Amino acid sequence: MTITDLSLKDAIAQLKSKEFTAEEYAQALIARIEKYAHLNCFIDFDAQRLLDAVRAINRQDSPLAGVSIGIKDMILTKGIQTTAASKILRGFVPPYSAHVVEQLERAGGVCGGKTNLDEFAMGSSNEHSAFGPVLNPWDTTRVPGGSSGGSAAAVAARLLPAALGTDTGGSVRQPAAFCGVVGMKPTYGRLSRYGVVAFASSLDQVGVFARTVEDCSLLYEQIAGWDKRDATSVQRPVESAFPLGDFSLSGLRVGFPKQYYSDGIEESVRSSIFKTRDALQAAGAEILEVDLPHTEAAIAAYYILNPAEAASNLSRYDGVRYGLSEEKAESLHDLYRKTRSHGFGSEVKRRILVGTYVLSKGYYDAYYRKAQRVRRLILQDFVSAFTKCDVLLTPVTPTTAFPLGAFEADPLTMYLNDVFTVPVNLAGLPGISIPCGLDEKQLPIGLQLIAPAWQEALLLRVAAATEALIDTEFKPLEN
């Protein structure tokens, strides 16, 4: 097996037993990254910088043993350009790193490169980057999903063993499904948002990509934990999900929410998930139908709250303290308007305008406050469902990866693809996407497991046990 095929866990084990050095491992990743440069997974990748960092860290004794991990360019890395895939931050070099990056480095991990994304994490296809789209390694005429498309594609293509992303409405779970990798978003408050470019502050959460559930868990445990610099970071012990020990699916109550299995799902997605459900049942799990009655309102609530918070958060980009700054501004207001108009892409502007509208006088109660009330109803739906089951099993996306350009003229239909992922962010719950099959076009299908708040260990154990029941190999770019 080539060393770039290794899981994170195996790479670390072999580094510790000196089968190869951290530098040799980095060299192998670099060669592969350069070979697949056309996938456009990276906004900022520097082979020399990576090798220097690996040599400097020199910590085979550490939990991550000098392994390179991808970091979505929405997460600040001290001394390394962070752009949020926007022209407005091109050339911005942060003077500090995000907490999760500090944790990663403390554990002996190295930043393998800044991965590409939809601008300011707004998108579900990675087509809205100022640095060009990312291509799906399974079929380069198709999208990898978004917004964390670069991280998902890089892990799927085995350019890196794992990567960090961010998930506000599905931006880790959906590209994980489209790329055939594991993608997890923990409970809101588990991973510090300090140093993560703010998009929608009540919804944003860092997430983890890997090729196995155990790898995902390994990385998550290293970066999780309370951070006093994030007021929404919660102090709770991080429970290790592995080793599984005598964890068994027998008697596990798996909820099947009926609103998530309506007509809009592609047949191959539906049958793949049903097949896994049947395997879970055969393994002793109890499958029961549950009701999440406000599911249909979730997208509408999300696309009010998310743009509103984004409009507020993105008001800081004004050409004054950092980033793009209009040269020919005739006044301060001119500086703001021209900088922002030239710096933001079309999707970002759309969201800022929607957000401005729903927060404006006369509309604030009808839209923003209304959406917050609906949000409470959605949360209550989940709390109620979890009195009857331990985890929920749902699709991640209604379809497999769609072609590039499919929704160019139709942003609303693109938003509707988020129907299964968005409720989880509204409720602040932990969710994970694992690959469960391939469709007739050999494109990956993902399934989602959702657990109650703070139950990441349960979520990961159930995900690992489910993963073990799936006998498909997910390996694009075989050569």
Place this chain on the structure above:
Amino acid sequence: MSIDLQDIKHLFELAALHPETGELEALSEQLNPILAYVSKLNDVNTDSVEPLNYIHQGHAASRADVEEPSMAREEGLRNAPRVADGYILVPKVIDNS
């Protein structure tokens, strides 16, 4: 609730954005379906439901009022487009005429 070009122009001003040629019309075509869609929430009964603005309600983070080192000024200014004497420069705000 549909919005016209005047409304969109006003939104641009509120958001400190400057529309390019044709942008107002293009956005009118895109924004109206989005706003129509999110107005679906009007069909949801939220009588006596409190708005949820923070998921983990009841958790109020505070810390001791203790001075801690912050960032060195040079570091903080390093990304600023125009700097002089430790200050960031912007176009003149006060009209002396």
